[in-house]
Amino acid sequence: MIVTTKKLFEAAYGKYAIGAYNINNLEQTMGLFRGCLDSQAPFIIQISKGARAYTHKTMLEGLIRAADQVFPQAIFAVHLDHGDEETCYDCIASGFYSSVMIDASHEPFDENIAIVKRVVDAAHAKNIVVEAELGQLGGVEEHVKVDEANAKLTDPTQAKECVERTGVDSLACAIGTSHGAFKFSGSQGLHFEVLEDIQKRLPGFPLVMHGSSSVPQDEVERINAAGGNLKGAKGVDEEQFKGAALLGVTKVNIDTDGRLVWTRVHREHFRDHPENFDLRPVGKIFMAEYAKFIAHKNEKLGSAGQLEIVRKMM
Ligand code: G3H
Numbered sequence: 001m002i003v004t005t006k007k008l009f010e011a012a013y014g015k016y017a018i019g020a021y022n023i024n025n026l027e028q029t030m031g032l033f034r035g036c037l038d039s040q041a042p043f044i045i046q047i048s049k050g051a052r053a054y055t056h057k058t059m060l061e062g063l064i065r066a067a068d069q070v071f072p073q074a075i076f077a078v079h080l081d082h083g084d085e086e087t088c089y090d091c092i093a094s095g096f097y098s099s100v101m102i103d104a105s106h107e108p109f110d111e112n113i114a115i116v117k118r119v120v121d122a123a124h125a126k127n128i129v130v131e132a133e134l135g136q137l138g139g140v141e142e143h144v145k146v147d148e149a150n151a152k153l154t155d156p157t158q159a160k161e162c163v164e165r166t167g168v169d170s171l172a173c174a175i176g177t178s179h180g181a182f183k184f185s186g187s188q189g190l191h192f193e194v195l196e197d198i199q200k201r202l203p204g205f206p207l208v209m210h211g212s213s214s215v216p217q218d219e220v221e222r223i224n225a226a227g228g229n230l231k232g233a234k235g236v237d238e239e240q241f242k243g244a245a246l247l248g249v250t251k252v253n254i255d256t257d258g259r260l261v262w263t264r265v266h267r268e269h270f271r272d273h274p275e276n277f278d279l280r281p282v283g284k285i286f287m288a289e290y291a292k293f294i295a296h297k298n299e300k301l302g303s304a305g306q307l308e309i310v311r312k313m314m
């Protein structure tokens with residue numbers, strides 16, 4: 001059943017976070033649904049602009065509609081990840097997405113607000129919810145001077161102003177994470193004090209943490225041992241998720257870790273079976289491993305075991 005992220009956030013706020021997982025293909029879709037049902041978790045499917053262009057945007061919609069039929073017990077939102085204004089309008093018009101992210105965080109504050117407001121007005125007219133972003137992810141590292149680092153983090157005063165001026169439904173905050181497999185050069189520098197400050201100014205308002213892959217070191221080692229070259233890859237400690245949830249984070253975005261599962265499975269399989277040229281045996285292993293990975297993440301996020309409680313709230 002497709003629901004809005006708003007409903008999921010109402011259930012989760014202050015207690016746990018919902019996993020938001022990017023998908024691009026059939027095998028990820030199957031693994032995602034299986035993993036979420038195995039762990040009895042509600043979830044968010046994220047589709048990026050790149051994912052829409054990978055095959056065809058209609059292919060992804062078709063996959064998700066089919067998965068909804070194959071797994072009728074699943075409760076999930078369908079969300080556009082890092083949309084520009086044009087893509088947001090396309091997703092709103094499609095009638096398929098229950099949620100869109102407008103990412104105008106690279107624009108000056110007032111321009112970001114103006115863009116978000118236009119998207120919110122168009123989306124709300126169709127009962128679709130909107131996530132915006134304030135601050136900028138990436139490059140916030142331990143060795144960077146505090147002043148420089150803070151310059152990229154979300155300003156809590158602006159966060160409140162953005163929500164009040166736009167009526168947006170959730171806000172992605174920059175607290176020191178970045179996208180991809182190389183997040184920190186030293187120990188991780190997450191700024192929970194920024195979340196705390198935002199939560200004080202916007203009590204009950206759902207916050208989103210991007211760039212939340214944990215880049216498990218055993219996964220990196222296995223990939224490198226099977227011919228990969230991901231030296232120095234490092235991510236967010238997944239033990240931090242529950243603390244973030246208490247501070248109002250209701251959505252945690254994870255993409256890179258799923259790509260690492262794919263890379264490890266395929267590298268090891270073809271290293272160990274050089275005679276193979278069939279895509280199905282390795283595809284089956286990937287779907288099973290992806291499901292295990294998703295169930296594990298849902299445990300760490302606290303969303304595991306929440307499915308029936310959420311169903312009763314719908
Ligand atoms: O934040 C970006 C997501 O990881 C999606 O990545 O744009 O390569 O699909 P992508």
Ligand code: 13P
Nearest residue numbers: 180210211212213255256
């Ligand atoms: P990761 O690269 O840490 O998986 O972040 C994904 C993300 O934020 C998608 O929007």
Ligand code: ZN
Nearest residue numbers: 179210211253
């Ligand atoms: Zn992101």
